[in-house]
Amino acid sequence: MSDTTSEQVLTTQDGKPLKQALASALRREKMRALLLIAPLLIFILLTFVAPIVDMLFRSVENSIVADTLPNTVVAMQEWDAASGNLPDEAVFAALYDDLGVAVKEKTHTRLGSRLNYEKTGMSSLFRKTGRRVKRMDEGGPFKEQFIKADKKWGQVETWATLKTFSPRYTSAYFLSAADAQLTPEGVKMKPEEQQVYLFLFGRTLFLSITITVCCLLLGYPIAFLLAALPLRTSNLLMILVLLPFWTSLLVRTSAWKVLLQQQGVINDFLVWTGIVSEAGRLVMINNQTGTIIAMTHILLPFMILPLYSVMKTISPTYVRAAKSLGANDCSAFWRVYFPQSVPGIGAGAVLVFILAIGYYITPELVGGTSGIFISNRIAYHISSSLNWGLAAALGTLLLVAVMVLFMVYDRIVGIDNVKLG
Amino acid sequence: MATTRGAAVRYESVQKSYDGVSLVVKNLNLDIPPGEFLTMLGPSGSGKTTCLMMLAGFEPATHGEIFLNDRPINNVPPHKRGIGMVFQNYALFPHMTVAENLAFPLQVRNMGKAEQEEKVKRALEMVELGDFGNRRPAQLSGGQQQRVAVARALVFDPELVLMDEPLGALDKQLREQMQYEIKHIHENLGVTVVYVTHDQTEALTMSDRVAVFNDGVIQQLSSPDILYEDPQNSFVAQFIGENNKLSGKVVEIQGEECRVELDDGTQLKADKVNVGGVGDRTTISLRPERVEFDTHDAMDNIMNGRIEELIYLGDHIRVRMNVAGNDEFIAKVRNRGEKRNLSVGDTVPIGWSLGDCKALDPVA
Amino acid sequence: MKLKTMVLASTALAMAAGTAFAQDMTIVSWGGAYSASQNNAYHKPYMEKNPGINIINDESSAEAVAKLRAMNEAGNITWDLVDVVASDAIRLCDEGLALEIDHDKALAAAPDGTPASEDFGDLIVSGCFIPQIVYSTTFGYRTDVDEWGGKTPDDICDVFDLETFPGKRSLEKRPINNMEWALLCDGVAKADVYDVLETEEGQAQAFAKLDSIKDSVVWWSAGAETPQLLADKEVVIGSTYNGRLFALIEEQKQPVAMLWDAQVFDLDGWIVPAGLSEERQQRVMDYLNFATDTQRLADQAKYISYGPARQSSAPLVGKHAELGIDMAPHMPTDPANAKNTFLYNYEWWADYRDDLDAKFQAWLAQ
Secondary structure, three states: OHHHHHHOOOEOOOOOEHHHHHHHHHHHHHHHHHHHHHHHHHHHHHHHHHHHHHHHHHOOEOOHHHHHOHHHHHHHOOOOHHHOOOOOHHHHHHHHHHHHHHHHHOOHHHHHHHHHOOOOOHHHHHHHHHHHHOOOOOOOOHHHHHHHHOHHHHOHHHHHHHHHOOOOEOOHHHHHHOOEEEEOOEEEEOOHHHOOHHHHHHHHHHHHHHHHHHHHHHHHHHHHHHHHOOHHHHHHHHHHHHHHHHOOHHHHHHHHHHHHOOOOHHHHHHHHHOOOOOOOOOOOOOOHHHHHHHHHHHHHHHHHHHHHHHHHOOOHHHHHHHHHOOOOHHHHHHHHHHHHHHHHHHHHHHHHHHHHHOOOHHHHHHOOOOOOOHHHHHHHHHHOOOOHHHHHHHHHHHHHHHHHHHHHHHHHOOHHHOOOO | OOOOOOOOEEEEEEEEOOOOOOOOEEEEEEEEOOOOEEEEEOOOOOOHHHHHHHHHOOOOOOEEEEEEOOEEOOOOOHHHOOEEEEOOOOOOOOOOOHHHHHHHHHHOOOOOHHHHHHHHHHHHHHOOOHHHOOOOHHHOOHHHHHHHHHHHHHOOOOOEEEEEOOOOOOOHHHHHHHHHHHHHHHHHHOOEEEEEEOOHHHHHHHOOEEEEEEOOEEEEEEOHHHHHHOOOOHHHHHHOOOOEEEEEEEEEEEOOEEEEEEOOOOEEEEEEOOOOOOOOEEEEEEOHHHOEOOOOOOOOEEEEEEEEEEEEOOOEEEEEEEEOOEEEEEEEEEOOOOOOOOOOOOEEEEEEOHHHEEEEOOOO | OHHHHHHHHHHHHHHHHHHHOOEEEEEEOOOHHHHHHHHHHHHHHHHHHOOOEEEEEEOOHHHHHHHHHHHHHHOOOOOOEEEEEHHHHHHHHHOOOEOOOOHHHHOOOOOOOOOHHHHHHHHOOOOOOEEEEEEEEEEEEEOOOHHHOOOOOOOHHHHHOOOOOOOOEEEEOOOOOHHHHHHHOOOOOHHHHHHHHOOHHHHHHHHHHHHOOHHHEEEEOOOOHHHHHHHOOOOOEEEEEHHHHHHHHHHOOOOEEEEEEEEEEEEEEEEOEOOOOHHHHHHHHHHHHHHOOHHHHHHHOOOOOOEEOOHHHHHHOOEOOOOOOEOHHHOOOOOOOOOOEEEOOHHHHHHHHHHHHHHHHHHHHO
């Protein structure tokens, strides 16, 4: 009997295969679960994932040249920039046709702004040519007319730039974000006086790590105290820890200005006590010190909260046990308490580091020139220069850098060794 | 008992207060000779754990002195007292393996690697966990964790081991098994053990002597049998084993005996253990198994009781009856196989001898 | 048939009801004292005349270009009128995000009949731009600095003179204006500044000059910073918009004075976002016609010390609405203040902004 059942397919009472019946029963469960998370899923997809994907896409997207000057791009395919000669009349004629349409749709100036990121002067070239193109003789020849309109059309570099950036996808933004550039001759590093992004990436990482370490050094004892105190006292202290959240970020940052500036409260006090001389007032703001102090203060609760919630779960009997086994206060702490609080340190450090690396308001206000982050440049390219492609590339690189750090962290500490409580 | 290598402990006029208003431990004097297994037994809040923690060094005594081998230890920090301790939830370090847990007290004592390994191995074998050295505590069962905790408290050869309700988290069967194991380890090693529990069975099973705590005071300190047979006051009688209470008034005292008139007028003869003078109120304490149904005239005390409930428990039958207005009166009838005519509603004579009946302090 | 009439009737009813309610018009500006001056001079009188219009103030001008571009991509323009600086107007016009305006048709002529385009003159720097005010970026300095030994700066190059005028300076965290001032003080003639700045050597020259004071500079990115830094004695001399300095000196009575030398004129004005519905556009144009007439522009100067963009408004500038002082001498365009001015080249910066900004940031980071 048992032999046959193991061969047979088990069925339900009405003859359906058991496996199938189980799968359909589970499918209903799964559908229900999916329905429950659907609102959040749709919300996240629409408001978070989609914009990010769109932003990442912008870092390589470059169809503006091909869309605005379709005929010119096709006509230029034959032309070799390395030859040193200008493109022939057919290309100029195509340009005339394209610009005629572009001027009507007013897209030529937009193309000018785009190409101006790569080569200075393109902006005015397209604006100026746009005005002139209406008055050009339809019969040609166009080469002379264009060169007359602006002598830049007679320069090979102008055409080389146009050709270099005519593909619909480009690595130019990423190269730019890494202080390199795409030239008609290939990829080159930017001249030294224009290299800034790699340096800023490095500084952002360095400052974020410093801030994380500061938060840990300041937050650990507080969290330890909070976890050790009776609940009533610790709740009161917890309110103090959370208090900064209740005031506006700008107010807090401005308060640091009042405190830290050279004519500020701290310096006044130091001069009054004679610790520093009137001429030797400390520079604590508009530099890295200012950024580190203000951001450590702002991010401190994000370190304290996970630390506290992990420490709260560490029973005081462990330390007692260690002491009863002969460990003094110091080794009881380091060998027994501290290792158990590591998941809290992990969570707090990751949280603070990730928040720090993307901050830009505080560094902008108190960082001067030496305390600004890569995010400040991203913000600049989003809102001022409108070079969204470069901003997207910088953002993508930042994202990749964080992910790599995360993997390293996973290797060293282990991602499952992170606990929020 | 093997060679005694235990420590002597002495509490001298120890008092403890947490809030400066009330005392948790009131003037404790206690002498524990080397090698003794002493249990501090009492309900929660009776001060027993506080006494243990003061001995371990985790709570300072508000007044008085504690001596370890005649050395005052009030100002000795816990880690220098050399006392092994087993905690209620074992307190095994979760980030260390079993072997690392055991090696911990040896490492902080800067013992050599080889000696450490040897000792850890021996300790694990002692608790029959030789193969579990590389496991994490979380991978062990409750009983195994318990054994590791005991092994860890003993691995550095302390002269005194404290155990704070160590079996509280185990199920009944495992608890009984562990009771014997701990008792045997104590017998083999000869260390002094101070054991805290609120479970009287545990106390009676394991201890040489039991100190019954209530309200910050030791109510009675004696061996388990005396504790059961001769409770010194109503609290002890009530806390240890099952007990019937009958309250009344002392009408006559003759040497070690006294005559007590119950509230319904019945007069009983009882051992005068803890009563004032004639006219004072008292509570009579009587163990259920000492109540006899086969009464005869030679018995010291005979009275009638009405059967309220019968519960068949196999080896004995539990009879709840109303005696002198107390309907919580319990009698146990041994199951001897013969048929006995007891039925609910009957009024039957019951009796007991004077020595089984103790006149103690009155209970409200 | 019946259904159709009912639908029509209800639509008509809804439309009638709609007109009875006020129409919202979102006007974007810079916030603070500047928005207040617009509110007093333009919005309030306009709403009094047109009770059907409700003006909503949005203070997003600083991010206007990015936001307009985002709105344009999303296909939903929520703004009706935007106050921007001239360079942003040019940019928006280049990007096709602003509507091109026929100034003579859309705007009121001067009281004497001069057409708007002539009344505004050169200030119409872009086909999309309707100028409103002339402001300047210039320096203010503290008048109580002991180390200066009684001397006060009266030349732009005193900003670069750390020996005579020691102390910290505040400069805007961008190349514009700073590069020009640096070259002017390094011996370049006013007329040649942009030609020189076009070359690598010229840029290096400007950076070298800025290097000489770099250690003493606090860089600002919001217009309110310099007045605060001056008031806190954090800096002794600093650049910002002249209206901010006016408020610091005349309203807060701080010991600060204006250094008008080599002030850089800039323009601020309106643009109409491209892609508005016909109806909304008409409403905006009606408002614009009112708010940019000769009297209204002159009225704004009662509240803030920026010069009206129309030539015909200048004679009508009166006293400050609260302080009661004559506003004319506080205008950047006042002959006494405008003895030596510098004209900002929009076209040139539109080309060189990306390149020089990258170099400037790299220089700052060094």
